[in-house]
Amino acid sequence: MALDNIRLEVMNTVEKQVDGFIEKYLIPVEDIWQPTDLLPNLQGENYMDELTQIREEAKELEYDFWVVLVADMVTEEALPTYESWLMDMEGVKQHGKSQGEENSWSKWVRHWTGEENRHGDTLNKYLYLSGRVNMREIEKTTQYLINDGFDIGTGRDPYKNFVYTSFQELATNISHKRVGQLAKKKGNKMLGKMCNIIAGDEMRHYMAYREFVKTIFEHDPSEMMLAFHDMMKRKIVMPAQFLRESGQGIAEAFENFSNAAQRLGVYTTYDYIEILEKLNAYWEIDKMRSLTDEAEKARDYLMKLPDRMRRIAGRMAIPEDQHIFKWVEANGRL
Numbered sequence: 001m002a003l004d005n006i007r008l009e010v011m012n013t014v015e016k017q018v019d020g021f022i023e024k025y026l027i028p029v030e031d032i033w034q035p036t037d038l039l040p041n042l043q044g045e046n047y048m049d050e051l052t053q054i055r056e057e058a059k060e061l062e063y064d065f066w067v068v069l070v071a072d073m074v075t076e077e078a079l080p081t082y083e084s085w086l087m088d089m090e091g092v093k094q095h096g097k098s099q100g101e102e103n104s105w106s107k108w109v110r111h112w113t114g115e116e117n118r119h120g121d122t123l124n125k126y127l128y129l130s131g132r133v134n135m136r137e138i139e140k141t142t143q144y145l146i147n148d149g150f151d152i153g154t155g156r157d158p159y160k161n162f163v164y165t166s167f168q169e170l171a172t173n174i175s176h177k178r179v180g181q182l183a184k185k186k187g188n189k190m191l192g193k194m195c196n197i198i199a200g201d202e203m204r205h206y207m208a209y210r211e212f213v214k215t216i217f218e219h220d221p222s223e224m225m226l227a228f229h230d231m232m233k234r235k236i237v238m239p240a241q242f243l244r245e246s247g248q249g250i251a252e253a254f255e256n257f258s259n260a261a262q263r264l265g266v267y268t269t270y271d272y273i274e275i276l277e278k279l280n281a282y283w284e285i286d287k288m289r290s291l292t293d294e295a296e297k298a299r300d301y302l303m304k305l306p307d308r309m310r311r312i313a314g315r316m317a318i319p320e321d322q323h324i325f326k327w328v329e330a331n332g333r334l
């Protein structure tokens with residue numbers, strides 16, 4: 001049987017559990033928080049006080065902080081890229097709802113997207129109201145990023161995609177959580193709460209995607225191992241890898257953003273390594289037996305990778321020079 005057919009068969013088998021995963025890891029619309037729960041109520045009588053509070057609290061936050069928050073928001077706002085990418089995976093059927101041909105994988109992608117959509121929405125509104133950033137430049141960056149798409153090295157392979165999403169959901173959980181902690185430390189309670197609650201969503205999503213992978217390991221261990229190995233070998237790229245500002249070429253803003261995130265300690269190389277260790281542990285990579293020779297080698301590579309990366313990470317220096325972004329103009333510097 002062709003390789004792809006085995007993957008499709010596994011996807012069809014696991015598909016029967018997906019409704020259960022949706023119920024376990026996602027929250028129904030009527031029960032989940034919405035962006036306006038965390039933002040000033042503009043229909044209320046105290047709206048001016050609340051707006052003043054947002055703007056006052058925002059004054060305490062430093063330059064790198066705004067850069068990271070903007071790029072995190074833009075990353076969330078490029079959601080159309082991620083939804084269309086996942087919908088295109090082998091085994092996902094989005095057509096024929098009335099004929100009963102649509103499958104639960106597409107339902108997962110839709111419901112996951114529905115939850116994710118609230119993240120960019122929340123942060124966008126906050127940034128707009130904060131008065132600290134150039135929204136028009138940010139909006140252009142978002143449009144560019146959606147235009148530019150991404151290339152995460154997964155192709156249409158669901159195994160590789162689920163490794164990617166497991167990794168990324170935990171990465172976003174960490175970065176939103178850290179941004180929230182920094183905000184809180186500066187007395188910015190409203191933003192602290194926003195980031196924290198978004199981080200909570202990312203955690204549930206991480207738990208779901210890692211479960212998909214675990215289930216696939218039960219059905220197709222060697223191929224799942226090879227997919228995991230391939231993704232780690234080529235390195236997990238960030239979804240905003242092609243980030244740019246207006247007037248720049250594709251991807252030109254990404255490195256400066258990433259340096260700002262490292263300087264703030266919001267997301268570092270050590271976090272990357274720890275995520276890998278967590279995935280290795282959850283999927284019990286070290287205990288995986290009855291693999292093909294190639295998959296055994298992949299397993300050994302994955303087990304050794306964290307230590308290897310740690311040795312290299314110790315030698316890497318983070319640039320200290322602050323790039324000035326159009327999103328946060330120099331006259332807005334604190």
Ligand SMILES: [Fe+2]
Pocket residue numbers: 076116119172202
């Ligand atoms: Fe998100």
Ligand SMILES: [Fe+2]
Pocket residue numbers: 116168169172202205
């Ligand atoms: Fe997410």
